[in-house]
Amino acid sequence: MKHFSKFLLASMLVLGLTSVNAQDANNPWSIGIQTNAVDFYPTGEDAPQGDWFNDYFNTGDHWNILPSVSRLTVGRYIGAGFVAEFAGSINQIEHFGDRPVDDLSYYSADLSANYSLRALLNDGWFDPVLGVGGGYNWIGDTDNDLQGFDGLTLNGKLGLNFWFTDNVALTVESNYKHSFETETASHFQHAAGIKFIFGGTDSDGDGVYDKDDECPETPGLPEFNGCPDSDGDGIEDRMDECPNEAGLAQFNGCPDTDGDGVADPQDECPNEAGTAEMNGCPDADGDGVADNEDDCPNEAGPAENNGCPYEDADGDGVLDKDDECPNVAGTAANNGCPEPTAEVVSELNEYSNTVLFDLNKATISTESEDALNSIADIMEEYSNTVFHIEGHTDSSGSDQYNLQLSKERAQSVKDYLVSAGIPENRLTSEGYGETRPIASNSTSSGRQENRRVEISLDEDKEMREDTSN
Template sequence: MKHLNRLLLASLCILSFSTMQAQDDNNPWAIGIGVNAVDFYPTGEDAPLGGYFDEFFNTGDHWNVLAGISRISVARNIGAGFYFEAAGSVNQIGKYGDEGWDDLMYYGLDGTFNYSFRNDANAGWLDPIVGVGGGYTWIDEEGFATLDGTVGFNFWFTDNLALSVQTIYKHGFDDDMNSHFQHAAGIKFAFGGQDTDGDGIYDKDDECPEVAGLEQFNGCPDSDGDGIQDRLDECPNEAGLAQFNGCPDTDGDGIADPQDECPTVAGLAALNGCPDADGDGVKDSEDECPNEAGPKENNGCPWEDMDNDGVLDKDDECPEVAGTAANNGCPEPTVEVIEELNEYSRTILFDLDKATIRSESEETLQAIADIMKEYPNTIFHIGGHTDSTGSESYNEKLSRERAQSVETFLENTGIPSSRLTSEGYGESQPIASNSTAKGRQENRRVEISLDKEKEMRDNQGGM
């Protein structure tokens, strides 16, 4: 019997050690300690006739109870409400039916598959159970196998601690039919749930099982400590306000920093959080006159157009002289002016078959230069022409050199080279017949026009 007792204790130790090693499993474990009572009435040998539950609660006459802890159990949750429970018990039998016996030692090892009607650990405190299994029982030196059926209740005080009561009917398979009831009561402690992120909240209850969090947020984190869990916080690393979904409002203007284009300076919602000191509807960062109200078209500065030509002074290259927008506020020569220039240019004389300007034409060229200076933004084009006398290539060369001579003279009077272009067209653009001396004389000329193409290119290049 001593050997059997040691075997029982060793078995219980192994089971207990196994549970400690399994605390990281997903399904929780439970260990129970308590007392048991064995009742051989009315199912034992020579027991009186009657049903199985006759005098079921006659504890004084039929129940065998051993003082102290007499039953230890270990259980593991399988899932879907099922769990397996292994139990070891010890007792002392002095009552067998209506007979009194010398105290006989009772040992039991049992394993049952139980079903809990409290499927969810948070479903309530009352937990009815039923189960079926088998075991082996020893009475002194005699042992026999049993088929076990269990009914009982767990009363959960917390998710981990419960009062457990149950009755097990053990049907014996020996010739003596040592079938009996065993009643048990004790404390059950559940443990061993998995906590992947180590935040003290089991994965089954943790809404963020892979990231350490807080109990108040069901295991989810609040990195910036603003009381808004990260998964609902649009600014999880910056403490903010609930009204802004966890984002801060540094300048206190009622606009959250992510939507505030000026987050450190209080501003207006209409300007995405930026200030407008002069109230002209242009935010200060884009207002060239932040303390002086002006229209947006003028970048926040007041309108100024001294020459009243419709071009603001800030954009007007000739602010004191009325001009055109196309010429950046500067005046453009009219058709009459161009005609006047050409009347002068037709009187320019060159040495015979040369590009050298005769001295008597210098006064004419100076008059042309004076007119050009009245239009400082205008680009003038000088075109050289000849009659048809001589070869075409010679005439083209001579006309180009004469046009360049006029351009050089005008530059020497102070006209910027950027405002002058020249080209020779030879005999290709006659204005009179080359068959008469008078016509050939008219064709030998210099013409001045506006170079709009170069002016447009220059304006585009400067944009």
């Protein structure tokens, strides 16, 4: 008994290092292989039996021990912590209380309902068991005055299981068997041995039985009820949008490599910190165009120009996109194109004053062509300017005649300039007759000055559609 106590203490110290399972719905079956001892003494009966629990541990004088596999058990978990167990035993009786007897054969078959207290102790390795049941016991005849007997018993049990793996336990128990047939047949039966539990199914071999495994076909972890966490980020694959890349819970298991608060799957620039507005990409110049789409990432510019600022090639203050003359400095009022100065207009009129017509006709004389070609050359330099051609006469003749002749002569000049390459939509013409004299019509020299063609800027007219083609 002294050595047995030392063995039990050592076992408890070793087993205490491990948290294991016990018989339950996942491992419903058990088989026990035991050695048993039968003791008739401490049962509170008449001599040769002693008072209750008297010499309970007196193994030398009162215990009948068969030092071999002498008791087998089969158990089945039935739920709520209860196990139904059948036990069959054999033994040789040499001590009947404090009285020696010849070897008597001992056989028993017992059925009990056992309840585990392990769940009350935080499911550790230490597993106390209480049981109640009944059995049938038979003890063989002797050649002395002690008669053989057999009969039914009411059994009560106290046992301890020490689980040191998921499926194996060291078990010790003490059963009191109260005989209904013969009072002297009441006795204690003690047993110690090994118990094996089995019967649970773990299809994926992850240590979580299928009954409790939410992913029974895929190896997983107990903390996730048998489901895997492939990337080890603490988020099980079923809830992980990036199951093969370790990530963060706030991004449903996906990483944020550049730490910009945009998860990699939604980040168009996962290796460069950016902003959510730019889908995770940076915008160095703050122009609202992400750097990866910005042709000028360090200069702010509009999206319609690919993030680059518009140029003003001629430096006239009118951006090239709005400048109808991007390579020639002009004015904003003239859409970036140059406007003729007063000197230019004066030069045009110096040429126009030399234009001659046939008498009382609108036909331009041949010697006036050089002057008109010079006018056309000047007009070509101002490609965005609309010029107005005015026809004037002296007071000779009727007003109606003079007005018509002035219109026809102005139109003749316009037609010549169009033929010289000036777009028609840049020219207007009108005749004013004798209504705008610049000299006296009383003298021959004055009337000659009044017969003229003048060129001015048509500032109030937009360029018309070109109908010259």
